[in-house]
Amino acid sequence: MKWVTWENVGVDRMACAWLIRRFIDPKAEFRFIPSGEKSLPKGAEPFDIPGVRLSHRRGHCTFHTLLREYELKDPLLHRIAQIVDEADVVQEVNVEPVAPGLDFLCRGLRAISADDMQAFERGALIYEALYAQLAAEAT
Amino acid sequence: MPRSWLLLLYKIPPKPTSRRVYIWRKLKRLGAVLLHDAVWVLPDTPRTREYFQWLAAEIIEMGGEAWLWESHPALSGPEANLVQQFIQQTEAVYRAILTALKKKDANLAALSRHYQQAKQEDYFQSPLGQHVREALTSARGDRP
Numbered sequence: 040m041k042w043v044t045w046e047n048v049g050v051d052r053m054a055c056a057w058l059i060r061r062f063i064d065p066k067a068e069f070r071f072i073p074s075g076e077k078s079l080p081k082g083a084e085p086f087d088i089p090g091v092r093l094s095h096r097r098g099h100c101t102f103h104t105l106l107r108e109y110e111l112k113d114p115l116l117h118r119i120a121q122i123v124d125e126a127d128v129v130q131e132v133n134v135e136p137v138a139p140g141l142d143f144l145c146r147g148l149r150a151i152s153a154d155d156m157q158a159f160e161r162g163a164l165i166y167e168a169l170y171a172q173l174a175a176e177a178t
Numbered sequence: 179m180p181r182s183w184l185l186l187l188y189k190i191p192p193k194p195t196s197r198r199v200y201i202w203r204k205l206k207r208l209g210a211v212l213l214h215d216a217v218w219v220l221p222d223t224p225r226t227r228e229y230f231q232w233l234a235a236e237i238i239e240m241g242g243e244a245w246l247w248e249s250h251p252a253l254s255g256p257e258a259n260l261v262q263q264f265i266q267q268t269e270a271v272y273r274a275i276l277t278a279l280k281k282k283d284a285n286l287a288a289l290s291r292h293y294q295q296a297k298q299e300d301y302f303q304s305p306l307g308q309h310v311r312e313a314l315t316s317a318r319g320d321r322p
Contacts, residue, residue, distance in 0.1 A: 049228065089235035098200075098236055129204045129229055139294070146225075 040064050041083035046071040048155050050145040051100045051127040052087045053162030054119065058102060059086075060163070062116070063109050071155045100127045115173045119166070137169070181257065182222035183249050184230050186210070190242035197240050204233060209299025211263050219260065221301045222248060265304050271296040272306040279313050290314050 042059060044052050048071075060067045070083055079085050086093035087101040096104045102123045106116055124130065125138035126145075133139075145162060152158035186205075190198050208229055210218040220226040227248075234244035251257040275289050275296070293310055300307050 047224065049224075089231055090238075095232050095235060097239070127228075128232065129207050131203060131207055139298075 040066065041068050041070060041080075043070045043072060043080055043083040043085050044087050045074045045076070046155050047074060048145075048149055048158050048162070049127070050142045051102055051123055053145050053148075053159060054100075054102045054123045054166055055086055055093075055105055056159045057163045057166040058105055058111075058116070061167075062111055062113075063105070069156065069159060095128070098128060100124045115170055115177065118173050119169060122169070141165075141169075181250070183251070183260075184220045184222045184226055185247040185249055186218040186220075186230050186234060186244065187216065187247075188218075188234070188237045188242055188244040190237060190240055197242075201233070201237060201240075208233075209264070209267065209301065211260065211267065213260075221264070223301075226301075261302055265302050268296055268300045268302075269304050269306050272304065272310045275310050276313060279317055284317065286314070286317055 042056075042064075044055070048056070056067075056069060070080060072080070079088075079091075084093065085091040086105070088094055093104055093108060094101050096107075100120070100123050103120045105111070106120055122135045122138050122141060125133050125135050126142035144165065148161055148165070149155070149158040152161060188201070190201060192198075205212070205218050208220065208226070210220045212218055220230060230246055234246045237244040271292065275292055278284055278289055293314055296310075297307060
C-alpha cells in the first residue's frame with residue numbers, strides 16, 4: 040500500500056512510518072509532498088496531515104490515532120504513543136523523560152539525512168531501540 | 179531579510195468553557211504573546227510552525243475557527259517592542275528561578291525543570307538564561 044505525508048519529517052511522522060511498516064503494512068511505500076500541500080495523490084493513504092483521518096485527534100499525536108484506528112493493543116506501543124505525544128504536542132504535564140530528547144534527535148536526524156526517505160529509514164532504528172528498551176524495562 | 183512571524187487568530191464556541199482554558203493554557207505553555215487581546219504571535223521556526231498548525235487543527239476539530247498566517251512586519255518599530263515582550267516574558271521566569279535559588283531550602287529538581295521549560299520558550303536567547311544555567315549547576319555543587 041502507498042502512504043503519503045508532508046515532507047520534513049519529525050518525531051511523530053518518523054514514529055508513524057516505523058509503526059506502519061513494522062505493525063500495519065510491511066510492504067508500505069512512502070511518498071512525501073511539500074508541507075501545506077492540500078492536493079493529495081490518489082490511491083495513497085495520507086497521515087499526519089491536518090484534517091485527514093490519520094492525524095492528530097483531541098490533542099493527541101498521529102501515532103495515537105494509528106494505534107486506535109488499527110486496533111493495536113501492545114502496551115509498549117501505547118507507551119511510545121505517550122512519549123511521542125509529549126515530544127510532539129504542547130503538553131502541560133510531562134511524565135516521560137525520554138520525550139524532549141527524542142524530539143531534538145529526530146530533528147537533527149532529518150537535518151543530517153539526504154532526504155525524508157533516508158530520515159525515515161534511520162529513524163526506524165531509533166524507534167526499534169526505544170521499543171526494545173521499553174520491553175527490557177517491562178520484564 | 180526581515181523576520182517572519184506566525185499569527186494565530188481563533189474563535190472557539192463559548193461552551194464548554196474548559197476548551198477555551200485548554201487552548202489558552204497551551205498557548206501560554208508555548209510562550210506565545212497575545213497582542214491586544216486579539217492575535218497570538220510566535221517567531222516563525224519549523225517547530226513553532228508545526229505546533230501552531232496542529233493547535234489550529236485542534237481548534238477546528240472543536241468546532242471553532244482558526245486562521246494561521248505567516249507575516250513580515252511592514253513597520254519595524256513595533257516589531258522591536260514585540261521582541262522585547264518575548265524577552266521580558268522569559269526573563270521574568272528566569273528571574274523567579276534566580277530568586278528561588280537564593281532560598282536555603284530551594285527545590286533544585288523543580289527549579290531545573292522550570293529552567294528547561296523556560297529555555298524552550300526562550301526564542302531570542304536571553305543572556306539571563308546562561309546565568310540561570312550557571313547558577314543551577316553551581317547550586318548542584320559543580321566545581322568551576
